[in-house]
């Protein structure tokens with residue numbers, strides 16, 4: 001009896017390790033996606049700051065560079081968020097399943113809101129450019 005309990009105990013541990021690893025994998029994937037989205041948003045906001053500085057037209061030597069770099073950063077940041085929401089990794093995760101649907105829905109909602117913030121910023125800069 002003691003031997004059976006011991007075998008059962010080790011079998012339980014042995015078979016539950018891959019399950020735990022699979023669960024951690026989707027959670028880790030989602031953390032990685034969310035972190036990448038955070039980086040994308042930060043990059044876009046930093047880029048927007050550079051654009052704003054460049055638009056002020058105070059530093060003739062640097063204005064154009066700041067505008068160019070800032071515009072690229074806004075574009076890249078936005079692309080990073082879109083890649084996380086719609087890219088291959090997300091498609092694969094949806095195909096594999098096994099994730100928490102609530103967390104997934106929350107991540108998509110968060111990403112959509114991040115994109116809205118960036119689009120609002122883009123509109124503001126377009127408005128400033130038109131006034132010039």
Ligand SMILES: [Cu+2]
Nearest residue numbers: 090094104108
């Ligand atoms: Cu998703």
